[in-house]
Amino acid sequence: MENYQYTIWILILPFAAFLFTGILSGKLKPSLTATISIGAIGIATALSYLAAIQYFFLNASESYTAVEAASFTWYRLSDTLVIDMGILIDPISVMMLVVISTVSFMVHIYSTGYMKGDDGYARYFTFLSLFSFAMLGLVLATNLIQIYVFWELVGLSSYLLIGHYYQKPSAVAAAKKAFIVTRFADLGFLIGILMLSYYTGTFSFSDITNPDGPLITQTIGGTFLGLSTLTWAMILVFMGGAGKSAMFPFHIWLPDAMEGPTPISALIHAATMVVAGVYLVARMFTVYSLAAPEALEVIAFIGAFTSLFAALIAITQTDIKKILAYSTISQIGYMMMALGVSGYSGEAGLGFTASMFHLFTHAFFKALLFLGAGSIIHAVHSNEMKDMGGLRKHLPATHITFLIATLAISGIPPFSGFFSKDEILAAAYASNKLYFAVEYLVAGLTAFYMFRLYFNVFWGKKRTYENIHESPASMTIPLWILAFGAAFAGFLPFSHLVTTDGIPFDTHFHLTIAIASVAIALTGIFIAAALYRKESTRSQKIAATLGVFYTVTKEKFYVDEIYLFITKKIIFNLISKSIAWFDRHIVDGFMNLTGNTTVAASFRIRKFQSGNIHQYALVFLTGVLIATLVYLYYYPK
């Protein structure tokens, strides 16, 4: 048995950094805070790589088995239902460790340059440490409750970091929106957990996802609306994942979340947190695949739909971060779809492997794109494409790295995106031709909108900028490192490392699909080049001819408005307001009525105590007379 005891420090270090800098906030120098945070995540990164090398390459056995590196009882719900906090080492968690720690470390370094001079510099790094801790804890979770705990914590750090510029109303609103939307999705997750724990009596992944476990081999619970209870539970769990991963219809928070500092968008809203949903589905994949295939179909459908939907919106956006945000949504849709079409074990599990692979490569190139965008924004102080153009001369390092990332996301060989996307398309092709068609189209759209962005920013019209300069080394070095990853991560033999059941298999290179996908990507690139490389009005003309379609896409299919209508108009104004009114006027009114009736009755009764002595005498005497008569009637003599 290998010893992974040291992995506990991957969690402890960032948390200690968070606590230390958080409690002493205001007492420490901001630069010291940053140093502590970077040191913590740096060591954690080293340990993560160590764990990955040990797990994947120093492993003697044929297959990869899950190892619980640490575990202690955190909370006891009943004699049998115990919640542990522990560390689970298995292929996907180790893979995620590498992704998270690398990107997080890069973002930490990048941020020292990007956030320089910001008021909340120390606070920013404190929260970054919290996020790193939470995200690493999430992927290392051994059970559902642990994952939920860290799930919420990443949500919190996301909230805090989106709201970093808390003096800006739009940032505050975006943070609130992100938290509440994901919270609503988490409601489904929580109910799903409750259902699973009710049927299995455990939260532990090793029990739940055991292919020979009772959950999978036996049919449990009744059926509801034609689907088994387990399927519903798994759909609800996916609902949580969909919220975090911004799948339709919960995608609305992600574009708004771009209000946060750009490195945050790179780390949280591109590379790590938003793929937590994918990770969750992958974590529970055994159950999905073997016991709840209907739920998997739902996932595939939503993934495919979202990837197309988001890609369409991305085409029309003008804010560079928003384009990248929709691109992220679209790419995560890819991953979800791949999971959804995947089978279990062996080559049938290609979708799973491809999804994880894409998650891996996507983390590099999307983080790179965001950091590059951050570098651009740092230089021109604007998010809007219309304020940019011809930047390739001014920002050479940014330009080159950005181009690498753009090529990677478009699926041009030999960059990493090509390999992972190719596997996804192959998996889709093997399973469902319709999904393949959709994803194929999306691949073209992706290439188009990414190059539209690229050309608009780095080519296009020449502009003059006031004291523009390339970003400092603290920002460009992470760019180069990530660019290296984005370029060459595709050569990793992923199917030998990450599979559904831990047993490696060989993938075949699908030449036809590869050629076809490169072809459509190139088509997209050429169209983009034709429209945007030189300044021209052709694009506006096309937009005008598309008319209402263009408007609808530009307005993001009015999903935000629908949400706003439901929440503001229906829930707040209609339900909440009427309940508040009901409480004040009916319930409380009833209580007041009781009180007032008593008072009124006492006023009435008070008349008997009038203080009018004549009346008293009269009543008294009448009473005496009646009493006498009664007495005489009953006791005559």
Next chain:
Amino acid sequence: MYNLNILLLVPILTLAGIMFVKDARNARVVAAIGMSVQLVLVFVLLYMYLAERNAGNMEEVLFYQDITWYESLKISYTIGVDGIAVGLIVLTGIVIFAGVFASWLMKDLVKEFFFWLILLATGVFGFFISLDLFIMFVFFELAVIPMYLLIGIWGTGPKEYSAMKLTLMLMGASAILLVGILGIYFNSAPDGGAMTFNIIEISKVNIPIAAQRFFFPMVFIGFGVISALFPFHTWSPDGHASAPTAVSMLHAGVLMKLGGYGVLKVAIYLLPEAAGEMATFFLIFVAIGVIYGALSAVMQRDLKYINAYSSVSHVGLILFGLLMLTKTALDGAVLQMISHGLITALFFALIGMIYGRTHTRMVNEMRGLMKVMPFLSVAYVIAGLASLGLPGLSGFVAELAIFVGAFSHPEPFYRVITVIAVSSIVVAAVYILRVVAKMLMEGVKDESYNDLTDARWHEKLSVISLLLFIAAIGLAPLWLSDMIMSSLEPIIMRLN
């Protein structure tokens, strides 16, 4: 061996000290010293309790004392604690400690204020240690009645109205409760023999089912009203809004828990069969209250009203957990009592401190407080996060246990109602983040706010003492839940 009487003795000595100080300003010092001593004693109790349990003492209650007080009616001064009571005593100790420091700057009638405040706390401590129904009732009233004066004299807004409403509703409930308690007393010897008020004694007999059916609703509603049971919750928003800071803290933090504790130890423990039969009926009201309170909070503008309605919702979860009658849910309910006590006390303390500076409690009149008073704002955010059930803070563990316990009930109806109750956590996120966003974030709206100061030392002490325990329970819930769980054993035995 720990003598529980000391928990009453210290507050009483403090009361005497307050009465005899010359300078009214020194009353707060006396109160602070007294309550600090009390806090230490409370922790000594906790330590001694855990030590006894670890030493293998599995008595149902520890530190038991029984002094006959009124022979012919079998009323005796019976005291003793189990894990549940210890948890709630710790809560009370912390909240009253924080409350004294939160009202450090009280100006009018200082002596009288602290006198009534400590008297109220005395009643609460007495309530939690007593094992005799009659004595328990006496302490219950002792805790409720000072509230009238505290709100009526030191309150704000329509204080007389609120104080009267609160007192009348609670007194009305007490009247029902008294009937229920007497009903239990007169049925405490179904096979002949001596009737008794002693809870431990009564728990050994089976009260006839007809009597249980008759008296369970009385005891439940009697205790339920102080826990803001829908539809008898309307005293809570008005009362909290009018009450001075420390009183709101104590009331929402501790007094509302008396109801939950009473329901558990009297209604469920002594009348288990009726509890089993009628739980479904009351559960409907409780579940309505949970959602209803949360939705009402969304539309409120006054911070205290928001919090009061949120308390209706969260305390509703306590009753919800209790009525589920499963061990996990009961455990969660008790944890929720402690957790909500701390969180809501923190909320009211912060609201009081913010109000003391801005002189308004209207959310939309404030903006950008984060910039001017970072300490209070951060504490407010943490309180909010704890309240919406963020893991790592106490609210989460309590709510999780309630939901898991409720969901593990075999009846499908219970699971449906649990799902409804769970959805309140989303609404909680909405109303809490709304306040955080509107009040704390963005730029300062009113120029004069720039001159406001952050928390002073006594305010920090008050806030930190509460925050510390919220985090402690949230991060390491095991010892507390085990302590409660082992004490739930006799109740579970009775329920089966």
Next chain:
Amino acid sequence: MIEDIPLSHILIVSTLIFFIGVYGFMTRKNMISMLISVELVLNAVNINFVAINRYLYPERLEGHFFTLFVIGIAAAEAAVAIAIFINLYRNIRSIDVDEVTEMKY
């Protein structure tokens, strides 16, 4: 002498005086005249006591003593009542029952 008169006749007289007193009490507003009515009532009662004592239980003196006490109490009552009247008159210049509302409710 008195034995010639039947007891019932004496009782009739006292009854009539009693109810005349009651009537006066109820129809008078002036407190002093109400006091006068009360005195009538008391005297009617006294007559009853004495007459019954004299006719039915001549060997004892209970009625006699009761009358004595009633007279004593009547004196005390009248003294206090009149003290109150005078004080009232000083304060509100009236001794009508309807005017004395200061301490009502």
Next chain:
Amino acid sequence: MSAFAITFYMGSALMLIFAIMSVTSRKLLRAAIYLLFVLIGVAVFYLVSDYMFLAAVQIVVYMGGIVVLIIFSILLTSHLGEKLQVVKPVTFVIAALVSLIGAGIALSVISAHTFNPVAADGPETTVAVIGTQLLSYGKYGYVLPFEVISILLLAAMVAAIAIAKREKKPES
């Protein structure tokens, strides 16, 4: 019918007439005087019943004390010749009705009942006998009521003084 009886009935009739006049007279002083006449009638009744001491007390306390007190207070609180206010007519009717019904009931009871007078001579009602019995605590002793009434009288005295005492106006 003996002369005594005739005198008695005429006296009774006069008492009743004076009683009625004392409760109906609109002049307060006159009402008091009519009351005096009724009281004299009562005293005479005591006299013929052989209760000398009682008659004396009646005259001394009632006529000499109470009526004088009443007259004084009348003089203090009202002007001479002032007519009394009357209550509402409906009150008259009700009061008369109630009184008449009450009288009717009482009279019917009296007439329905047969009394059996005992013809025996009672104890002497000299002051000495009365005094002894009043202070005796044996059978037919009245020392307890005596003490009680003493305390009552004392209390009444104090009360009367306290009430009638003119309060010192606070110096403004």
